[in-house]
Amino acid sequence: MVTSRDVARAAGVSQATVSRVLQGSDNVTDETRKRVMEAVSATGYEPNVLARAMKTQRTQTIGVVVARITNPYYPQLIEALSAELASANQRMVLWTSEGAGDAGALEAIRQRMVDGVVFTTVTAESVPLHEALRRNAPVVTLNRSVEGIACDQVTSDNLGGSTQVVQYLVGAGHSRLGFIGGPIGPSTSAERERGFRQGVAAAGLHLDERLCRRGDFSHEDGHAAMRDLLTLADPPTAVFCVNDLTAIGAIDGARSLGRDVPEDVWVVGYDDIAMASWEGYDLTTVRQPITQMAELAVKLLLQRIGKTGAEPRHHRYPHELVVRGSTARTPARTFDHD
Amino acid sequence: MVTSRDVARAAGVSQATVSRVLQGSDNVTDETRKRVMEAVSATGYEPNVLARAMKTQRTQTIGVVVARITNPYYPQLIEALSAELASANQRMVLWTSEGAGDAGALEAIRQRMVDGVVFTTVTAESVPLHEALRRNAPVVTLNRSVEGIACDQVTSDNLGGSTQVVQYLVGAGHSRLGFIGGPIGPSTSAERERGFRQGVAAAGLHLDERLCRRGDFSHEDGHAAMRDLLTLADPPTAVFCVNDLTAIGAIDGARSLGRDVPEDVWVVGYDDIAMASWEGYDLTTVRQPITQMAELAVKLLLQRIGKTGAEPRHHRYPHELVVRGSTARTPARTFDHD
DNA sequence: CTGAAAGCGCTTACAG
DNA sequence: CTGAAAGCGCTTACAG
Numbered sequence: 001m002v003t004s005r006d007v008a009r010a011a012g013v014s015q016a017t018v019s020r021v022l023q024g025s026d027n028v029t030d031e032t033r034k035r036v037m038e039a040v041s042a043t044g045y046e047p048n049v050l051a052r053a054m055k056t057q058r059t060q061t062i063g064v065v066v067a068r069i070t071n072p073y074y075p076q077l078i079e080a081l082s083a084e085l086a087s088a089n090q091r092m093v094l095w096t097s098e099g100a101g102d103a104g105a106l107e108a109i110r111q112r113m114v115d116g117v118v119f120t121t122v123t124a125e126s127v128p129l130h131e132a133l134r135r136n137a138p139v140v141t142l143n144r145s146v147e148g149i150a151c152d153q154v155t156s157d158n159l160g161g162s163t164q165v166v167q168y169l170v171g172a173g174h175s176r177l178g179f180i181g182g183p184i185g186p187s188t189s190a191e192r193e194r195g196f197r198q199g200v201a202a203a204g205l206h207l208d209e210r211l212c213r214r215g216d217f218s219h220e221d222g223h224a225a226m227r228d229l230l231t232l233a234d235p236p237t238a239v240f241c242v243n244d245l246t247a248i249g250a251i252d253g254a255r256s257l258g259r260d261v262p263e264d265v266w267v268v269g270y271d272d273i274a275m276a277s278w279e280g281y282d283l284t285t286v287r288q289p290i291t292q293m294a295e296l297a298v299k300l301l302l303q304r305i306g307k308t309g310a311e312p313r314h315h316r317y318p319h320e321l322v323v324r325g326s327t328a329r330t331p332a333r334t335f336d337h338d
Numbered sequence: 339m340v341t342s343r344d345v346a347r348a349a350g351v352s353q354a355t356v357s358r359v360l361q362g363s364d365n366v367t368d369e370t371r372k373r374v375m376e377a378v379s380a381t382g383y384e385p386n387v388l389a390r391a392m393k394t395q396r397t398q399t400i401g402v403v404v405a406r407i408t409n410p411y412y413p414q415l416i417e418a419l420s421a422e423l424a425s426a427n428q429r430m431v432l433w434t435s436e437g438a439g440d441a442g443a444l445e446a447i448r449q450r451m452v453d454g455v456v457f458t459t460v461t462a463e464s465v466p467l468h469e470a471l472r473r474n475a476p477v478v479t480l481n482r483s484v485e486g487i488a489c490d491q492v493t494s495d496n497l498g499g500s501t502q503v504v505q506y507l508v509g510a511g512h513s514r515l516g517f518i519g520g521p522i523g524p525s526t527s528a529e530r531e532r533g534f535r536q537g538v539a540a541a542g543l544h545l546d547e548r549l550c551r552r553g554d555f556s557h558e559d560g561h562a563a564m565r566d567l568l569t570l571a572d573p574p575t576a577v578f579c580v581n582d583l584t585a586i587g588a589i590d591g592a593r594s595l596g597r598d599v600p601e602d603v604w605v606v607g608y609d610d611i612a613m614a615s616w617e618g619y620d621l622t623t624v625r626q627p628i629t630q631m632a633e634l635a636v637k638l639l640l641q642r643i644g645k646t647g648a649e650p651r652h653h654r655y656p657h658e659l660v661v662r663g664s665t666a667r668t669p670a671r672t673f674d675h676d
Numbered sequence: 677c678t679g680a681a682a683g684c685g686c687t688t689a690c691a692g
Numbered sequence: 693c694t695g696a697a698a699g700c701g702c703t704t705a706c707a708g
Contacts, residue, residue, distance in 0.1 A: 001450075003684095003685055003686085005685080005686095006683070013600075013694080013695090014694065014695045014696075015680070015686085015695090016687080016688080016694075016695060016696080016697090017693090017694060017695075019685095019686065019687060019688085020687090020688090020694085023688095024689075027693055027694080028693070028694085029693065029694090032693080032694085044446040046449050046687050047449060047451050047685085047686075048449060048684085048686065049449040049450065049451050049686095050388055050391050050392050050397065050450060050451070050684085050685080050686085051392060051685035051686035051687090051700090052679065052683070052685080052686055052687075053388050053686090053700095054389060054392055054684090054685080054687095054699095054700045054701070054702090055685085055686050055687045055688080055699080055700055056686090056687070056700090059388065061350060062432075069413040069416060069417055070410070070413050070414060070417060070612060072408070072410060072413075074413075075407040075408050075410075075412075075413050076408060078407060078432075078434065079407055079408060079434060081435045082432070082433070086442065091431055091442070091446070091451065092431065092432055092433075093429055093431050093432075094416075094420070094430055094431075094432045095420070095430075096416065096417060097419045104424065104429070107384075108429070111383040111384050111386060111387040112339075112386050112387065112388060113387050113388070113429065142472075155708095176532065207459065219612070223617075248616070248618065249616075251618065252403050252616050252617035252618050253617075255617050255618070256617050257707080274557070275410060275557075275613070278557060278586070278587075278590050279561075279590035279591075279593050279594050280586065280589065280590050280593070280618040280619055281618055285551075296684090341701060341702085341703070342702095343702095351678080351679090352678065352679045352680075353679090353701090353702085354678075354679060354680080354681090354703080354704080355677090355678060355679075357701095357702065357703060357704085358703090358704090361703075361704095365677055366678085367677065367678090367680080367692070370677080370678085373695075385701085386700085386701050386702065387702095388701080389684090389700070389701035389702035389703090390683070390701080390703075390705085391682080391684095391702090392683095392684045392686090392702070392703095392704055393684055393701085393702050393703045393704080394684090394686080394702090394703070442697090448702080465684095468699085493699065554687085584701080
């Protein structure tokens with residue numbers, strides 16, 4: 001393995017000079033720089049990032065915590081994060097696990113393995129998140145947020161998006177609305193439910209609690225909940241689901257009972273994952289600007305690594321209602337958000 | 339930040355002794371060990387993994403290269419890899435990008451950032467793979483393989499799986515078979531096509547080349563290819579697709595023309611991704627033992643990090659035909675593989 | 677069994 | 693502008 005010392009020997013300079021050239025220091029003669037660079041390519045030298053990290057206290061590595069990578073929304077988010085990190089010359093360490101996947105992230109922070117962490121699936125109960133903040137480690141939440149913590153957060157306007165869905169459904173003549181929500185903890189789940197309820201109240205409708213179910217963001221739970229709803233004596237005519245995966249499960253659940261979407265029941269999801277636009281489902285949904293959100297999350301995190309102390313902010317991106325066949329294609333333009 | 343020196347001071351021993359205790363060395367008195375461990379918890383000490391890695395020349399980090407994480411097969415593979423690496427106490431660095439995503443992996447190997455790399459999407463043209471092998475870096479290919487390289491490789495029996503699909507279709511009375519393949523490079527694509535062709539030949543059927551299309555493993559390409567095939571004067575009665583995503587696209591393509599699957603055309607995929615079993619598609623497909631494959635890949639890689647020199651091997655796992663509604667549910671049991 | 681010391685491969689004040 | 697030296701925080705021969 002070739003080190004900077006070998007390069008120095010080949011170039012006839014000191015090891016410190018090699019380091020200076022590679023750091024792009026100004027204090028080097030053009031002549032010296034040239035000799036060093038030639039020696040670098042002659043020897044095939046690559047700096048050892050561990051040694052560099054040890055000195056600089058920067059690993060150029062960002063941790064990303066994501067559960068449920070099998071929900072297609074997250075691969076899209078990871079892809080965006082990955083591109084963004086790569087262009088900032090950062091490596092990405094990924095923790096993904098249905099269970100305590102973020103424990104690894106905390107360990108990595110403590111062991112100085114990563115410079116910062118992006119939490120995409122996190123709840124107020126996350127010990128790693130709070131521990132990281134307590135240690136002043138650079139952290140940003142993306143997609144989900146946690147109230148009352150001093151931390152940069154990037155989400156979209158889940159509340160507004162859900163309210164808009166209700167306005168759209170009510171505007172199309174529905175008054176018996178169903179809701180298949182998510183678990184209690186995650187902010188996405190909570191905000192979309194609140195948006196739904198506020199929208200229903202604002203429309204002056206009565207919400208039948210028997211039409212409100214709760215699942216785990218999964219296809220399976222959407223499937224089961226929809227079957228439940230449709231076998232009620234007085235089923236909903238339109239069902240809003242906490243995310244696309246649940247909505248697609250709901251559509252499949254309706255079909256498993258021989259019901260047609262949107263003929264018998266309208267279905268709306270949230271996220272606009274790729275498969276939402278496939279013929280098999282053709283799902284009306286709310287789109288989040290994933291690329292922009294990932295971009296900002298990385299930018300905020302890198303800024304915070306540079307210097308702590310800046311006031312943390314919560315950025316909420318606007319959403320966009322995407323109307324498709326699962327709601328009988330009532331024109332979307334009248335429902336555009338601001 | 340607390341270091342082993344701080345712990346030593348607190349315990350009244352030398353820094354070397356702290357290190358020995360943490361390494362689980364035998365040459366330590368129980369009494370000393372106890373004092374050190376108490377000092378560790380009192381100070382909240384966590385070893386700096388960078389410093390450790392610098393000394394040991396092991397980062398405990400494995401790189402994973404995967405393109406097209408938006409193909410749901412790969413998240414499943416990553417999840418399995420992630421679990422396996424976590425239980426081996428290894429970190430996972432992920433490179434994912436549609437373009438030259440594996441360039442980062444090569445750089446990481448050269449800079450000693452990772453101990454080894456799992457290539458899941460790779461072709462014979464991959465410069466990083468060949469460079470890594472040339473440098474004797476620990477490497478394993480998973481899912482895809484490359485012929486003629488000295489490298490541990492873990493795949494499933496794509497050839498056998500595809501042949502079995504043909505036997506199943508022919509056994510059910512089909513003689514006009516279509517094929518929607520993948521790109522030229524990847525071994526999965528090549529082997530599944532070869533298996534298909536061999537199966538057709540073995541059945542004594544004539545293969546109409548106009549019924550053989552090529553896509554990019556994507557929903558979109560399956561969609562387009564199926565529309566092409568179904569608008570031929572003499573369309574196929576059954577279409578085998580190189581992977582599930584293509585097959586699902588093919589089903590949607592058929593539906594977009596008002597055709598029914600399996601009434602008008604049977605469709606078979608490959609991978610058995612989660613959505614293959616959803617009502618919306620209910621896809622007959624070939625299942626690969628993802629968990630076992632990931633397990634073995636990690637095991638082989640870690641072995642090779644321990645010591646080079648062992649003869650590299652290519653492990654091919656058996657597959658399993660999973661018959662569902664997209665092929666009219668002809669009983670599968672008569673087609674079980676050995 | 678334990679300590680003092682060397683060294684992993686860099687970066688960066690400090691002199692000159 | 694350049695070199696000699698210190699030091700990042702560990703592990704591990706080498707003495708004793």
